[in-house]
Amino acid sequence: MTSGRSSIKYHIIQQGERLDETRKKILCPKLTRYKLLAIVFILVVTVFCIVISNSQLHFLRGNSVCLSGNSSNHKERLEHLPHTKRRLPQCIIIGARKAGTRALLSFLNIHPDIQAVGRELHFFDFDENYELGYDWYRKKMPYTYKTQLTIEKTPSYLVESVVPERVYAMNSSIKLILIVKDPVERTISDYAQFRENKIIRHKPVIPFENLVIDADTGDINRSYNAVRRSIYCRHLQKWLKYFSFDQIKIVDGDNLTRAPWKEIRKVESFLGISHEITKSDFVFNVSRGFYCIKNDDASEKCLSRSKGRKHPSIQPWIKNKLRAFFHQFNLKFYRLTGRDFGWDDSYYEDEEEEEKGQE
Ligand SMILES: Nc1ncnc2c1ncn2[C@@H]1O[C@H](COP(=O)(O)OS(=O)(=O)O)[C@@H](OP(=O)(O)O)[C@H]1O
Known part of the structure; x- marks a missing residue:
């Protein structure tokens, strides 16, 4: 094989053949060795950083506060952090x-x-x-x-x-x-929770009417x-x-x-x-x-x-009775707070009666 760039480029090193210094430098120049060292160093640092950040993420996730359900918005607990x-x-x-x-x-x-x-x-x-x-x-x-x-x-x-x-x-x-x-809606919501708890426990469900209406007087209980x-x-x-x-x-x-x-x-x-x-x-x-x-x-x-949760359907006359019952208390609450919440402006329509009236 003749000397020159092309011949060195394609020189095949025979087994046992010793490279002289010049050839070593040409085949594996110093610059390339430094580059290799730099790459290895960067790789080691990168791997180190990934390991550290993963363990920190794991720590934060493990300590996150979740009020209900999962969220990426939920807050990490500040436990063990300085000044907390x-x-x-x-x-x-x-x-x-x-x-x-x-x-x-x-x-x-x-x-x-x-x-x-x-x-x-x-x-x-x-x-x-x-x-x-x-x-x-x-x-x-x-x-x-x-x-x-x-x-x-x-x-x-x-x-x-x-x-x-x-x-x-x-x-x-x-x-x-x-x-x-x-x-009125809050009272029904309260009942809906009570009702669901009974159903889950396979216990008998008392109808809303029986609880909310006083059987002796017919007034709100x-x-x-x-x-x-x-x-x-x-x-x-x-x-x-x-x-x-x-x-x-x-x-x-x-x-x-x-x-x-x-x-x-x-x-x-x-x-x-x-x-x-x-x-x-x-x-x-x-x-x-x-x-x-x-x-x-x-x-x-x-x-x-x-x-x-879904509320049970309550007859309009019961809701209107409740509406009338709460009226005086609502007015007092408006006076106390200096604010009208508008709860007394609505009246529950009986859809069936409405339809009959239109016939
Ligand atoms: N964004 C949103 N998502 C779900 N629910 C909402 C929301 N905003 C208000 N609400 C109403 O909150 C009602 C439950 O009230 P509370 O959380 O005070 O109930 S409890 O006293 O803690 O059991 C609940 O009552 P129910 O509808 O009877 O379940 C809801 O009407």
Whole structure:
């Protein structure tokens, strides 16, 4: 084989043949060796970075808080992170049951300055919990930065007489949120939950009419809990003995269902936090009939199936009787809050009677 570039390029090294230095340099130049070393180094660093970031992701996923369902929006727990600790809540959603307390808490939890407690803690209304003291309560709270608000919700706080005084003893300047909805619809929603629980347990279901109408008088049964819970003015008055009105934010649950971002904006103002939650954080789920949270990856996070359940059909005359019963209490509630919620403007039509009338 002759010498020259082409001959060296195609030179076949025979077994046992020793390359002289010049040939070595031409066949495996120094520059290429450095390049190879650099590539190997970059590869090692890349692999190292991937391993580290994967383990961190695993840590965050393993600790994520999920209020209901999966979400890429849900918050990682701040546990073990520097400058975080568990703090007693600076705000409590006190009720009303079935008025949209879970939706409100889940939506507020999108806010970076809020950490919500996932479970209902029943600290102030269950004596056995209250007796365990503030330390027990604090240990149930999520880790937060100093700048964040911790919010708990237990809807039965609204109606249990002992609660306002106990909350006041813990923090007299706490912020309270009361979410309410049309009391007739709330009463039916309360019954729908009771009914479903009976069906699941294969227990007999008492018809709504038997519970809500006093068999002796034919009037509304005031001692039926689902009715009692809808008399908002009575409960609010108990809270106003301890807290000033500007410490209590009243949220319209029907509005929260229709356009959550509008009610949330008012709550952000009340809490003194920046306006972060907007219409673009929500997506209307047609099959559920409710707004759900839009995740960062454009998927949806709806509340669990126990929210927005189908209500049993209730005869219009019963609903109208309830409407008339709540009227005086509603007016009192409007006066107390300085706001007309418009619950008394509608009347339930009996479709069958309507049709007969038209014939
Ligand atoms: N976005 C969204 N998704 C699902 N459900 C919604 C939503 N917004 C408000 N609601 C209404 O919330 C009602 C349940 O209220 P609560 O969460 O307060 O119930 S509970 O007291 O905690 O059991 C629930 O009542 P039901 O329809 O009777 O199930 C809903 O009407």
